[in-house]
Amino acid sequence: MVALLRRVTRLLRSLPAEAGPTTYVAPAIVEVDVKIPTKGKYKTPDKKARGCVVHYTARPFDRGATDAKSTLQFLAAQGLGCLVMDRDGIIYKAQGWDEVAYHAGPSTWKDTSGVSLYCMGMEIMNAGMLEKHGDTFHACFGGEIPPGEVREVQAKDNIKAGFYHRYTKAQEDALINFLLWQIETRGMDIDWIVGHDEVAPDRKQDPGGSLSLTMPELRALLKSRRDAAQHRSSP
Ligand SMILES: [Zn+2]
Numbered sequence: 001m002v003a004l005l006r007r008v009t010r011l012l013r014s015l016p017a018e019a020g021p022t023t024y025v026a027p028a029i030v031e032v033d034v035k036i037p038t039k040g041k042y043k044t045p046d047k048k049a050r051g052c053v054v055h056y057t058a059r060p061f062d063r064g065a066t067d068a069k070s071t072l073q074f075l076a077a078q079g080l081g082c083l084v085m086d087r088d089g090i091i092y093k094a095q096g097w098d099e100v101a102y103h104a105g106p107s108t109w110k111d112t113s114g115v116s117l118y119c120m121g122m123e124i125m126n127a128g129m130l131e132k133h134g135d136t137f138h139a140c141f142g143g144e145i146p147p148g149e150v151r152e153v154q155a156k157d158n159i160k161a162g163f164y165h166r167y168t169k170a171q172e173d174a175l176i177n178f179l180l181w182q183i184e185t186r187g188m189d190i191d192w193i194v195g196h197d198e199v200a201p202d203r204k205q206d207p208g209g210s211l212s213l214t215m216p217e218l219r220a221l222l223k224s225r226r227d228a229a230q231h232r233s234s235p
Contacts, residue, residue, distance in 0.1 A: 023225045024180040029091045030065070034072040036081035039100035043117045049097065051119040051192020052179060053104050053199060054215070056165075056206040058128030058140055061087060067125060068092040075103070075123070082121035089174030091122075097186070107199035109192065115199045119192055124175065127165035129205045137163055153209030157216050158198045164209035172212060176222070183226055190222045 041047040059074070060067050068084045072094045075081055081101025084092045095101060103121030112118065127139035130150060137145045145165050155161040167175070182188035195215040196204040213221065 023229045024177045024184065027091055027174065027178045027181055029093050032069050032072055032092045032094050034069060034076055034094040036076045036095045036101050037079050038095065039102060041098060042100055047098055048186060049120040050189050051194060052182065052188065053115060053119045053121045053194055053196055054207045055082065055121055055123045055196045056128045056210050057123050057125045060141060061125035061127065064088065071123060071125065082123040084123045084125065085171055085174060086125050087168050087171065089170035091178060104196060104199055109194055109199045122175065124167055124171050126167060126210055128210065129208060130163040130165055132163050151209045157214035158195045159208045159214055160197065160205050162209065167210050179222055180225055183222065190219050193219055193222065
């Protein structure tokens with residue numbers, strides 16, 4: 001497994017971030033030696049990603065770094081690229097923050113099309129939307145998901161009704177932490193933190209009910225955390 005990893009850039013999850021009062025800790029990010037075709041710089045004034053699209057992989061997920069690298073290679077072979085998060089909340093990264101990698105396909109947000117040109121992508125490893133056969137739940141790539149890991153949801157906001165493989169608590173915590181880190185250190189715009197199912201609603205179901213919050217609820221949570229941190233830092 002060690003051979004898969006080129007360089008550990010940050011493994012400081014338990015340490016508080018250095019700069020100012022914040023609500024995040026430095027996320028665990030592992031750089032992986034996978035080549036993703038760059039599509040140039042983001043189409044934003046500062047050339048940085050304005051936001052982040054939340055996905056699920058709907059691919060094999062239980063071999064940690066091995067499956068994360070396999071997912072990055074699978075995406076790269078199609079000219080796509082994303083951050084990938086394993087079930088423990090560790091993030092795997094194959095390219096620089098400021099280079100575009102397609103991940104959202106035909107997509108629109110706030111009257112802007114081609115969301116990949118404005119947002120990085122975060123693929124969170126799980127089985128995605130599930131099929132129920134009798135009392136059992138099945139992934140699209142085969143295999144059964146234990147009922148305790150399944151969330152049944154009704155349609156609400158971005159979420160389409162159905163059965164979803166839940167993100168783990170470690171994944172949800174790591175996602176929120178990563179986004180707060182991006183918001184506070186790189187100026188990510190919370191209103192551009194979106195679900196794939198929000199920017200391509202006719203084609204996509206992710207993250208849907210895999211996330212315990214709807215995307216509007218996630219944005220509201222991030223705003224309240226950011227505002228609380230700013231309030232603590234003001235004199
Ligand atoms: Zn997606």
